[in-house]
Amino acid sequence: MYSFIELQNTINNEIRQLEFGNNPSELYQPISYTIDAGGKRMRPILVLAACNLFSDNIKIAISPALAMEVFHNFTLLHDDLMDKAEVRRNRPTVHKKWNDNIAILSGDAMLIKAYQLIVKAPSKNLAPIIELFNQTALEVCEGQQYDMNFEERTDVSEDEYIEMIRLKTSVLVAASLKIGALCADANEKDAQNLYDFGVNLGLAFQLQDDYLDTYGNPDTFGKKIGGDIIANKKTYMLIKAQELAKGEQAETLKLLITKNSVAPDEKINKIIQIYNNLNIKMLVKDKMNFYYQLAIDSFNSVNVDAEKKSVLKDLANKLMERES
Amino acid sequence: MYSFIELQNTINNEIRQLEFGNNPSELYQPISYTIDAGGKRMRPILVLAACNLFSDNIKIAISPALAMEVFHNFTLLHDDLMDKAEVRRNRPTVHKKWNDNIAILSGDAMLIKAYQLIVKAPSKNLAPIIELFNQTALEVCEGQQYDMNFEERTDVSEDEYIEMIRLKTSVLVAASLKIGALCADANEKDAQNLYDFGVNLGLAFQLQDDYLDTYGNPDTFGKKIGGDIIANKKTYMLIKAQELAKGEQAETLKLLITKNSVAPDEKINKIIQIYNNLNIKMLVKDKMNFYYQLAIDSFNSVNVDAEKKSVLKDLANKLMERES
Numbered sequence: 001m002y003s004f005i006e007l008q009n010t011i012n013n014e015i016r017q018l019e020f021g022n023n024p025s026e027l028y029q030p031i032s033y034t035i036d037a038g039g040k041r042m043r044p045i046l047v048l049a050a051c052n053l054f055s056d057n058i059k060i061a062i063s064p065a066l067a068m069e070v071f072h073n074f075t076l077l078h079d080d081l082m083d084k085a086e087v088r089r090n091r092p093t094v095h096k097k098w099n100d101n102i103a104i105l106s107g108d109a110m111l112i113k114a115y116q117l118i119v120k121a122p123s124k125n126l127a128p129i130i131e132l133f134n135q136t137a138l139e140v141c142e143g144q145q146y147d148m149n150f151e152e153r154t155d156v157s158e159d160e161y162i163e164m165i166r167l168k169t170s171v172l173v174a175a176s177l178k179i180g181a182l183c184a185d186a187n188e189k190d191a192q193n194l195y196d197f198g199v200n201l202g203l204a205f206q207l208q209d210d211y212l213d214t215y216g217n218p219d220t221f222g223k224k225i226g227g228d229i230i231a232n233k234k235t236y237m238l239i240k241a242q243e244l245a246k247g248e249q250a251e252t253l254k255l256l257i258t259k260n261s262v263a264p265d266e267k268i269n270k271i272i273q274i275y276n277n278l279n280i281k282m283l284v285k286d287k288m289n290f291y292y293q294l295a296i297d298s299f300n301s302v303n304v305d306a307e308k309k310s311v312l313k314d315l316a317n318k319l320m321e322r323e324s
Numbered sequence: 325m326y327s328f329i330e331l332q333n334t335i336n337n338e339i340r341q342l343e344f345g346n347n348p349s350e351l352y353q354p355i356s357y358t359i360d361a362g363g364k365r366m367r368p369i370l371v372l373a374a375c376n377l378f379s380d381n382i383k384i385a386i387s388p389a390l391a392m393e394v395f396h397n398f399t400l401l402h403d404d405l406m407d408k409a410e411v412r413r414n415r416p417t418v419h420k421k422w423n424d425n426i427a428i429l430s431g432d433a434m435l436i437k438a439y440q441l442i443v444k445a446p447s448k449n450l451a452p453i454i455e456l457f458n459q460t461a462l463e464v465c466e467g468q469q470y471d472m473n474f475e476e477r478t479d480v481s482e483d484e485y486i487e488m489i490r491l492k493t494s495v496l497v498a499a500s501l502k503i504g505a506l507c508a509d510a511n512e513k514d515a516q517n518l519y520d521f522g523v524n525l526g527l528a529f530q531l532q533d534d535y536l537d538t539y540g541n542p543d544t545f546g547k548k549i550g551g552d553i554i555a556n557k558k559t560y561m562l563i564k565a566q567e568l569a570k571g572e573q574a575e576t577l578k579l580l581i582t583k584n585s586v587a588p589d590e591k592i593n594k595i596i597q598i599y600n601n602l603n604i605k606m607l608v609k610d611k612m613n614f615y616y617q618l619a620i621d622s623f624n625s626v627n628v629d630a631e632k633k634s635v636l637k638d639l640a641n642k643l644m645e646r647e648s
Binding site for chain 2: 021023024026027078081082101102104105107108109111112113115116119123126127130131134137138141142144145146148149
């Protein structure tokens, strides 16, 4: 059984050795630039950890693990372009460092590269692995489209929001776990329980992201508190506040998110005050814990010795305790 | 054995039945809009025709045939965005009808849809089929990047140009033929000869595109003669003219393609005059015929009864006689 650190080192080492191509350099340099920027490498580690539940041979899952990381980074590259984000991991985004066309085309090539890696999965279970990969990739696109649609709307419901983050974030976490299990020839029930673990963990994780933006520790959060508030992002917090605010408070909230005349710090303070009055902090924590508990229930149903499960259990725990 | 018309009807019928998805409509409508716009359906017909050389059962090649058409249309969708093209097949392009972000994301989803179709190829030869599809998809991206790079350059050589059109256009024609053959379990030698037939036919076809833009029959060409000249597109014609023009003629040509002060019709007339003086018409026809002959040589090496080859032979012939 591999420890978390061993899995992490394996992935980091494999990523360092990835070669995407040389010419034309405008096509391939942005791919290396994107993947070399770092990140938690959560998805490929989940692939290996899930594989390791059922097999001592994690080598069979390395290419699929890399596929998930390359795919994830492809979505960041294109999403940053669509969101006009200028900075990612403290460096200019690809469309800022190069240009929009290079971001489009190198992203396309990166998606194809992810396919080159996923088809190296063990041939015995290649068909269900590719099928899940395809379905997941489409769902991530659907999630991004809903996210963009929501920017234009002020009436997004809680259910719609949860479905959007399920598609945009959770299914990729879930697919990483299930693909790792399928690489090790796990049975369908265990593989599906890992998928459900991943979906619910992903939802809890995204809700925590929303929570930390407002209630994170400014010393450890890494970015300025209130970024989502300034951007009028439809987070779980804002959606609940819009749902619960009545009368004058509802009017104030509406003014704060539609008028641009309020100074940023004042806007953050006033909206947090509304959140506090409406007990949003407790609501988002409850919702996080709800999905976290669903995740743990699914994980507990995976039919594997408890000792083998410690890495994934610790990882899930650690993700929920993070402050950044 | 199926006739060309039967293959065409089969493909048109299958394309009509393709379903991409419903929600979010902003993601899926542009995909249907793009694929429904029509076109010659040359690539999927080539897949079926190549399959039919070796097997009476063309059903096994239908999904891969559709994959090639969906992939081709994905490249048109993203290329039109990158090239800022406003019209395709007499309709507004996706980024004009919707917006840039929808063009990026629906294109991504379309590429994934192509993968959903290609993985339905016969499982016996799925591995080499997907490998060729991946390699081809990357090469098409490389070709598009070179094409964009060439727009910024005035010193593109003939060899560089041929390599660019090989990547951007020919390899997809070639892969369509080889994938059709692999679906029918053709041997590697025949499959490779069909690939070489496709590469060279694709080169001849693209050179003919360049030729028709200048020397096409205005009544049947379908668009205005000289579009490439106005856009300063580095066609085979312009590259040869730059290579061969000397002295005063070279100066005139340089002025015409760098200064925007000359009226469009005058620019077209003056550049065609230079082409005529330098005998460019003959040079491009010779080059077309050179690649067409290479194509026919490879095709003749495919070890299949002559009667079975008539559909592809006629198709190649017809492509070279077209006037639009």
